Amino acid sequence: MRPDLELTSVPGWALNPTQPDADLSGRAWTIIAFGPRGADVARGWMTQIVSAGHESAVRLHQVDAGQARAALTADLADARVGWRLMMAGPADACLELRGAATGLGVADDEMTVASTDVDSRAVHCVHCGFVTRARVQLDQVLPCASCERKLLVYHHVSRRGGTYLGFMVDAECPAEVVS
Numbered sequence: 001m002r003p004d005l006e007l008t009s010v011p012g013w014a015l016n017p018t019q020p021d022a023d024l025s026g027r028a029w030t031i032i033a034f035g036p037r038g039a040d041v042a043r044g045w046m047t048q049i050v051s052a053g054h055e056s057a058v059r060l061h062q063v064d065a066g067q068a069r070a071a072l073t074a075d076l077a078d079a080r081v082g083w084r085l086m087m088a089g090p091a092d093a094c095l096e097l098r099g100a101a102t103g104l105g106v107a108d109d110e111m112t113v114a115s116t117d118v119d120s121r122a123v124h125c126v127h128c129g130f131v132t133r134a135r136v137q138l139d140q141v142l143p144c145a146s147c148e149r150k151l152l153v154y155h156h157v158s159r160r161g162g163t164y165l166g167f168m169v170d171a172e173c174p175a176e177v178v179s
Contacts, residue, residue, distance in 0.1 A: 008157075009155075009156050009157045009159065010138070010155055010156070010157050010164075011095075011098075011113070011157070013091065013094070013113045013114070013115040014091040014095055014115060014118060015118055015138075016115075016118060017115050017116055017117070017118055018113070018114055018115050019041055019088075019114045020112055020113075020114060021045075021048060022044075022045040022049050022086065022112070023084045023086060023112045024049065024052050024054075025084070026057075026082045026083060026084035026110075027054075027057060027080070027081070027082030027083070028057040028058075028079070028080065028082060028083045028084070029045075029049060029054070029057060029058045029059070029083070029084045029085075029086060030058075030059050030061070030071070030072065030075040030076075030079075030083070030084070030085050030086070031045055031046065031058060031059070031060045031061070031086045031087070031088070032063060032071055032072065032085070032086070032087045032088075032089075032097060033060070033061065033062045033087075033088050033089060034063065034064065034065065034087070034088065034089025034090060034093040034094070035089050035093075035116070037088075037089065037117070038062075038088035038089030038090075038114070038116055039062050039088075041088035041089075041114040041116065042060055042062070042088050045086055045088070046058060046060060059075055065093045065097075068087075068093070068096075068097045068100070069097070069100045072085070072101060072104070073104065076104055076105075076106070083110065084110055084112065085101055085106055085110055085112070086111070086112040086113075086114075087111070087112075087113055087114070088113070088114040088115075088116065089114075089115075089116055090115070090117040090118075090120055091115040091116075091117065091120070092121055092122050092133070092162070094113050094115055095122070095157060095162035095163070096122065096161075096162035096163075097162070098111060098113065098159075098162055099158065099159060099160050099161050099162035099163075100162075102159055102160065103160055119135045119136075119137070120134070121133070121134065121135075121136055121153060121164050122162065122163040122164065123136070123142065123144075123151060123153050123163060123164045123165075123166035124163040124165060124166060125144040125147060125149065125151055125167075126165065126166065126167045127144070127147055127149055127168060128144060128146050128147040128149075130144055130145060130146030130147065131161075131163055132144055132145040132146070132166070136153050137153070138153055138154070138155050138164075139152065139153065139154075139155070140152075140153050141153070141169050142166075144166065149168045150168060150169045150170065151166030151168065151169065152166065152168075152169040153165075153166055154166065154167065
């Protein structure tokens, strides 16, 4: 029986693509866009913010996942009360950046996320610690790219790492039964 996913640590935007409006409650914004679809969303947010008269208070970064943390860290150095983080792109990239942001002290109510793709997931193997990235759904099984155990992709996301929990699907079965 599958749990009510609204009661898990998986944010709704990681399950279904979303495109919320810009958070206009702030005084300064960092917008981080991943890929061309994320950039399209970011341009829409920029238009909304500029239309509200705040064009000088926005920093837009079109980056890959490896550059996102550096952009976030640089902008946080100048952040003041009223700063907001908005990110747009594939859910796995947004989850990873959200993890970095919370680790740096950014609160959930200071973040807005638009997810453009929700089928790719980063799955953390609890057995060897490796993170396998794949197009996989929750409750499906995939092999760990490191230890090759068959991992069940569980409906739990690490807030710190932005990865899904993966554990050996047949761990309770004796080795001679599993083939």
